[in-house]
Structure formats: C-alpha cells, structure tokens
Amino acid sequence: DVKVTQSSRYLVKRTGEKVFLECVQDMDHENMFWYRQDPGLGLRLIYFSYDVKMKEKGDIPEGYSVSREKKERFSLILESASTNQTSMYLCASTPGGDSPLHFGNGTRLTVT
Amino acid sequence: KNEVEQSPQNLTAQEGEFITINCSYSVGISALHWLQQHPGGGIVSLFMLSSGKKKHGRLIATINIQEKHSSLHITASHPRDSAVYICAVDKGTYKYIFGTGTRLKVLA
Numbered sequence: 001d002v003k004v005t006q007s008s009r010y011l012v013k014r015t016g017e018k019v020f021l022e023c024v025q026d027m028d029h030e031n032m033f034w035y036r037q038d039p040g041l042g043l044r045l046i047y048f049s050y051d052v053k054m055k056e057k058g059d060i061p062e063g064y065s066v067s068r069e070k071k072e073r074f075s076l077i078l079e080s081a082s083t084n085q086t087s088m089y090l091c092a093s094t095p096g097g098d099s100p101l102h103f104g105n106g107t108r109l110t111v112t
Numbered sequence: 113k114n115e116v117e118q119s120p121q122n123l124t125a126q127e128g129e130f131i132t133i134n135c136s137y138s139v140g141i142s143a144l145h146w147l148q149q150h151p152g153g154g155i156v157s158l159f160m161l162s163s164g165k166k167k168h169g170r171l172i173a174t175i176n177i178q179e180k181h182s183s184l185h186i187t188a189s190h191p192r193d194s195a196v197y198i199c200a201v202d203k204g205t206y207k208y209i210f211g212t213g214t215r216l217k218v219l220a
Contacts, residue, residue, distance in 0.1 A: 009152075009153075031206055033206075033208075040212060041212060042114075042116065042198070042200075042209070042210030042211055042212050042213070043198075043200075043208075043210040044210075045207075045208070048206060050206070088153055090153070090155065092155075094206075096206070098143070098160070099160075100145060100157035100160045101145065101147075101155075101157055101200075101208070102157065103147075103154060103155035103156070103157075104154070105152070105153055105154040106152075106153030106154060106155075108153065
C-alpha cells in the first residue's frame, strides 16, 4: 500500500514564526501536492510538484513556498505564519495517468 | 457558481438504509474521483471513474458524462460508513477541483 506520511498531526505556532510541514511518500510518485481544507470550502491547491526541484503555484500560493529536493519529500513552508493560515493541511501524491490520489492524514495547524 | 456541486451537504440515515450522494460538475474532465474522509482528517480514495459504473463491496459509483453528473451509492449502510464523502474532478494536467463534501451520519 502507498503510504503518504505527514510529519505532524497537530501544530500550534505563533504569528510570525516560520513553519515547516513535511510530507514523505514511499512509492516513487512523480507528482505531489499541498492542499488546505477549510470549513465550507473544498480542498484548495497551494502548490504542486511534478518532479524533483519542479513546482507550480496552485490557486492560493500567497504566503507559502515549497521545496522538493528529493523525489519522496515535499515540504510546505509558511515564511511568516499568520492567523489566517490556521487550517487543515493535506499532502497528496500520485504517479499520474489512471492512478488515484493518495493522501496523508493531514496536519491541523493553529496560528495564534 | 462552484464548478463542482455536491448534494446533500448533510445526510443522516438509519443503519441498513440505501444512501445516494450526488455530484454535478460544469467543466470538462478526464476523470472523477470519490473520496472518503473520516474524523481526524485522513482521506482515502474510493473510486476513480471516467465512464460507466464501478462497484466495490457495498459501494457503487456511477457517472454520466453527457449530463456531467455522478452518484455514489451505499447499500446496507452501517455506522462505520459515517464520514465526509468528497467528489473531485480531474480537469487534466493534475488540476483537481473538489466539492465541499457530504457529511454522512449513519445511526445504529
């Protein structure tokens, strides 16, 4: 079974802190995604990576950056956390083609 | 108007009931996904459809490409089916659009 592991289930950070969310997948998938999920809204794409060191902005990239130095690891960085970044963050991966998305368990981030 | 609409938003059923969740979309797609999210957050892929019908255990998913509509059916529902069910469409080039989900509660 594909495993997508997010490093933390819950995080509490202060406004202005730099925050790192880590995601690791064990199936050699090319494509990895970071989404945020807020009540009443569908999952929204923050960033997408289709290969090592390659990234594309999603629908809501402002205030975020990403890093993909190795194929299995995709990191989301909040340069200076703000309260409006309090949310559930979900990482996903897929090899592409006719394959489904595989999600991590999510990180619930609270910024105070 | 959202490009992916799900109905109902909330659904409460008695154990054993037949359940239908609907998804309508307004864009061209290469595939449609049904996902399940349990309390705590993790999301599991249930089905990926580009045409017709798929069945897995008590779950059935159908899609009508001409009408831009998909349904997820649960037969003989059980309390462990309680979850949020999410419809997502793949516009191609990994552009997924997600519905806001249907929160299902099955009572024993």
